[in-house]
Amino acid sequence: MKTRNNSADRSRSSRAGLTAGLFASMLLLTTAAQSQTIYRIVGADGSITFSDKPPIATEKATVLDSTGRPAAASTASLPAELRQVAGKYPVTLYTSTGCLPCNQGRDLLSNRGVPFTERTVSTPEDSAALQRISGENSLPLLTIGAQQIKGFSDSEWTQFLDAAAYPKTSALPATYRNPLPAPLVSVQTAAPANKRDENQNPAAAPVQPINVSPANPAGIRF
Secondary structure, eight states, X not given: OHHHHHHHHHHHHHHHHHHHHHHHHHHHHHHHHHTSOOEEEEETXXXXXXXSSXXXXXXXXXXXXXXXXXXXXXXXXXXXXXXXXXXXXXXXXXXXXXXXXXXHHHHHHHHHTOOEEEEEOOSHHHHHHHHHHHSSOBSOEEEETTEEEESOOHHHHXXXXXXXXOOSSOOOOTTOOXXXXXXXXXXXXXXXXXXXXXXXXXXOOOOOOSSOBTTBTTOOBO
């Protein structure tokens, strides 16, 4: 029995090491590509434009980087080692109200002292943007650099944070606060266009969410 248990332990350890090793390799490969960021701006109407200059976020658009993530919050107030990690592999958490796994994921990041940006998904526009980013409408979604982790798993999230070299215990200054959660897409109602403009630039058809209900207007799956 002891030999069999030791063999099982070695197998589990090997799989965990392989997962962390593959992610570490992916992080190294994406570092060069991230050294020159290309920003993608998703407009309120779903239109997408690209720029190599950091754009100014407005109420009419959400600023995303080349991986489809919202531009990361400033890390200037972080300790040097943590600032370096957060600069290379920024963490973004996508959540929605009434999502228990989202709350568990947020608690894990907060308790470990990981600086992160939180984006909420609660409207059809948010749902459509999430679909473009991850290919799904399920939450929570965690991104660490270019790596996407779908669904909450304490052990899996911990492995990937370890591979990215985030400290195992909090190194955040006592005064540090993560940015307040913000909608994935900020939409501002445009001023009514005159009839001539409407004929020349007809509005895009609204995106219909999946499984819409009063309790889940964006059709999100947990």
